[in-house]
Structures are given as structure tokens and as C-alpha cells.
Amino acid sequence: MLDDIRRAPKVLLHDHLDGGLRPETIVDLARETGYDALPTTDPGALRTWFAEASDSGSLERYLETFDHTVGVMQTAEALTRVAYECAEDLAKDGIVYAEVRYAPEQHTRNGLTLNQVVEAVLKGFADGGRDHGIRVGTLLTAMRHQARSMEIAELAVRYRDEGVVGFDIAGAEAGYPPTRHLDAFEYLQRENAHFTIHAGEAFGLPSIWQAIQWCGADRLGHGVRIIDDIAERDAESPRLGRLAAYVRDKRIPLEMCPSSNVQTGAAKSIAEHPIGLLRRLYFRVTVNTDNRLMSGTSLSEEFAKLVEAFDYGWDDLQWFTVNAMKSAFIGFDERLELINGVIKPGFAQLKWRSHP
Numbered sequence: 001m002l003d004d005i006r007r008a009p010k011v012l013l014h015d016h017l018d019g020g021l022r023p024e025t026i027v028d029l030a031r032e033t034g035y036d037a038l039p040t041t042d043p044g045a046l047r048t049w050f051a052e053a054s055d056s057g058s059l060e061r062y063l064e065t066f067d068h069t070v071g072v073m074q075t076a077e078a079l080t081r082v083a084y085e086c087a088e089d090l091a092k093d094g095i096v097y098a099e100v101r102y103a104p105e106q107h108t109r110n111g112l113t114l115n116q117v118v119e120a121v122l123k124g125f126a127d128g129g130r131d132h133g134i135r136v137g138t139l140l141t142a143m144r145h146q147a148r149s150m151e152i153a154e155l156a157v158r159y160r161d162e163g164v165v166g167f168d169i170a171g172a173e174a175g176y177p178p179t180r181h182l183d184a185f186e187y188l189q190r191e192n193a194h195f196t197i198h199a200g201e202a203f204g205l206p207s208i209w210q211a212i213q214w215c216g217a218d219r220l221g222h223g224v225r226i227i228d229d230i231a232e233r234d235a236e237s238p239r240l241g242r243l244a245a246y247v248r249d250k251r252i253p254l255e256m257c258p259s260s261n262v263q264t265g266a267a268k269s270i271a272e273h274p275i276g277l278l279r280r281l282y283f284r285v286t287v288n289t290d291n292r293l294m295s296g297t298s299l300s301e302e303f304a305k306l307v308e309a310f311d312y313g314w315d316d317l318q319w320f321t322v323n324a325m326k327s328a329f330i331g332f333d334e335r336l337e338l339i340n341g342v343i344k345p346g347f348a349q350l351k352w353r354s355h356p
């Protein structure tokens with residue numbers, strides 16, 4: 001089953017570059033760059049350490065594990081290598097189009113400028129994408145507890161023709177509402193640029209409402225808490241509150257990351273994840289990995305878990321995939337070409353052969 005899912009042409013919209021490193025690469029880079037704070041230098045043990053340390057039930061504790069990945073991503077060579085390997089790993093998982101995000105401001109500790117950081121990552125994605133047959137767009141993230149979002153938004157606009165396709169804010173959600181960064185979002189709107197906002201993961205409806213109605217987010221990172229605005233969850237026809245109805249009516253894409261949500265406590269289990277109900281209600285749900293290293297996962301594995309929990313078939317997996325492609329930040333013509341030229345024919349072949 002997993003093998004067949006790997007063969008399906010998939011689309012990934014929410015994946016953090018600093019959350020997807022290979023453990024072997026972390027160990028290499030730590031040695032090369034003199035980073036001496038790793039909990040272990042054995043790649044196997046390091047893989048286990050990340051998975052266990054991230055499984056805390058708290059977003060804040062989950063985020064602490066990024067100290068080590070960000071710690072080894074402070075030179076241009078390291079950034080290029082990590083981006084190249086990311087493209088390779090995603091391509092090997094059968095992903096045909098991905099948007100990968102990271103926060104440039106976290107990679108200037110050893111003296112790189114923001115421009116140098118962005119250029120190093122773009123080079124890795126361009127080379128890796130060309131060698132392994134995948135298109136990777138970049139989202140530049142600003143950290144919500146910092147005050148550099150305007151600078152990062154300008155950076156995203158500066159590199160928009162070089163492979164940067166959008167902007168995002170991430171980090172601890174509670175206490176850091178998206179409206180703190182309103183100037184950056186207004187700037188991006190004036191520039192006709194795209195952005196998504198991590199919202200409704202560790203904090204509820206007010207965060208989602210601000211992200212959409214104050215900041216103008218094109219998509220929601222996670223958005224799981226939209227479930228709080230849906231009453232009578234088990235009834236035949238659940239009642240949508242005004243915000244949930246707005247999100248569904250406007251087809252606002254939800255970048256859902258099932259395993260990550262279970263680790264941070266945003267969902268109790270995969271089987272109880274709101275994605276089940278939201279898919280039945282035809283919200284524009286997409287399936288994502290968030291952080292492949294911390295969750296020990298891949299997009300194919302996330303799909304396999306959903307197939308098991310909700311008995312999904314190829315039609316469901318294709319629906320999630322087409323949703324993701326429609327919601328991507330590249331141009332309409334390019335999205336259409338991938339949907340009609342790659343995704344639909346790829347799924348048609350699999351449907352003819354097997355059940356997932």
C-alpha cells in the first residue's frame with residue numbers, strides 16, 4: 001500500500017526545511033561547522049531523539065528541537081546541501097511539486113546576510129529539483145515572536161522571480177497574534193504577493209479569524225481549530241459558525257499536518273483528527289508533513305495513516321492532491337498543467353492497478 005502511495009504524483013505545501021534534515025547530514029554538518037551541542041552524534045540515535053523530544057504535547061517544547069537543525073544550518077554550503085537533499089528526498093517520495101519554508105533570519109548567526117541565505121537555499125532547490133525531477137518553490141517565514149516580518153516580506157518580494165513563491169509566519173502561536181505583523185501583510189498585498197499564516201494550531205478561533213480577516217491570508221497553516229466553530233460534530237449535517245462557513249465558502253486552503261498535530265497536542269490521534277470531518281464537509285483540505293524529521297514521517301506515510309484511519313481510497317487521495325495543487329502559490333497555468341498533465345494521469349494509472 002505504502003509503495004503504491006509513493007508512486008502517486010503528490011503535492012506538498014507545508015514542509016519546513018529545518019524540520020526535514022537527514023540525521024546523517026546533521027552529524028556531518030555539526031562536525032564541519034563546529035556545532036557541538038548535539039544530544040548525540042550517532043545518526044540512528046539522533047533520529048530517535050528528534051522523534052521522542054518532539055512528542056511532548058506542547059508546541060513550545062516541540063519547537064525547542066529546531067535549535068539543533070538551525071544550529072548546523074549557518075553556512076551557505078550547509079544550506080545548499082540541506083535544500084538539495086530535501087528536493088531529493090521529496091522527489092523519492094513521489095512528490096512532483098512542493099513548497100518548502102524556512103526562516104532566513106535564523107540563519108545569519110555566523111555572518112551570512114539574508115540575501116546570501118536565500119540564494120544558498122535557492123541554489124540547492126534548483127540543483128536538486130533539476131537532478132531529481134521535482135519542482136520546489138520556497139516560502140520565506142518570519143518568526144512571529146520577532147519583529148523582522150517586514151524585512152522578510154521584502155526579501156520574499158525581491159526573490160519572487162527566482163523561486164520564492166510566498167511568505168509565512170511561524171513559531172509559538174499563543175501570545176503572538178498575526179496582527180503583530182500587519183504591516184508586512186499589507187505590504188505583501190500591495191505587491192500582489194501570496195502568503196500563508198500558521199494559525200489555529202496551538203491557539204483557537206481568534207487566531208484564525210485574525211489571520212484571514214485582518215491579515216488577508218491566502219491559506220492557513222494547520223487551521224485545525226476551525227473545528228471549534230462547527231457544532232453538532234456527529235450529526236448528519238453539522239452547523240457551521242460564521243467563520244467556519246466563511247473559510248469553506250471562500251475555499252480557503254487548510255494545510256493540515258496530522259502527525260505533527262498529534263505531537264503538539266493540537267489533535268488527540270490521527271483517527272480523531274478534524275481532517276476526517278473537514279474532508280466530509282468539503283473544506284479545501286490539503287495533507288502535509290510539517291516536519292519530516294521531528295515526526296519521523298513522509299507525505300506518503302501521512303496519506304497511509306489517513307487511509308488506515310478513514311478508509312480513504314484513490315479518489316480521496318487524488319482529491320487532497322488536486323486541492324493542494326489548486327492552492328499552490330505558482331501561476332494558474334502552471335497549476336493546471338500539473339493537474340491535467342501529471343496528477344490526473346498518474347492517479348488514473350494507479351486506480352486501474354490497485355486499491356491503496
Ligand SMILES: O=c1[nH]cnc2c1ncn2[C@@H]1O[C@H](CO)[C@@H](O)[C@H]1O
Nearest residue numbers: 016063066101102103141170171198
Ligand atoms: O508546526 C509548527 N508551528 C509553528 N512553528 C513551526 C512549526 N514547525 C516549525 N515551526 C517553526 O518554523 C521555523 C522555520 O521553519 C522553525 O525553525 C520552527 O521554529
Ligand SMILES: [Zn+2]
Nearest residue numbers: 170198221290
Ligand atoms: Zn509548520
